[in-house]
Amino acid sequence: MSRKIPEKWQSSVKAAKATQVAFDLDERFQMHIRREALESGLSPSDRIREILGLPVNKRPKRPRLTVSLSGEDYQALAEKYGLDASQQLEIKRKLMEDLVIHVDKEQQ
Known part of the structure; x- marks a missing residue:
């Protein structure tokens, strides 16, 4: 069939x-x-x-950078940023800030 x-x-x-x-x-x-x-x-x-x-x-249409994050990664990043691991959107916002700061430093 x-x-x-x-x-x-x-x-x-x-x-x-x-x-x-x-x-x-x-x-x-x-x-x-x-x-x-x-x-x-x-x-x-x-x-x-x-x-x-x-x-x-x-x-x-929207080329973007990607990274895979495990539960352990979210936990480590939450500790770094003083957040709870469940606050994934806030963690993402902080990550984006870190990437912008990194590029700005490199280009100076």
Whole structure:
């Protein structure tokens, strides 16, 4: 019995069939491609696609930095900021302040 994929999921079918390929290149090559990507406003993956002559997806509308935080990370950050670990939005606000301060110091 074959089930039809709902229309709203059709656009995800191609992505689901894609295979991620990892490259074990010398660090010098990795850094060069990452630097090119950063300078071009692209992800390293999109820069590799450009180099290979493949189509590149449109840039995300809201490019952002990400970090994964565990429960232990939230606890450590809560202690650092004098907050409760459950105050995740306030912790995020404090993290953003720290990142801005870091960049401002580096650029002086």
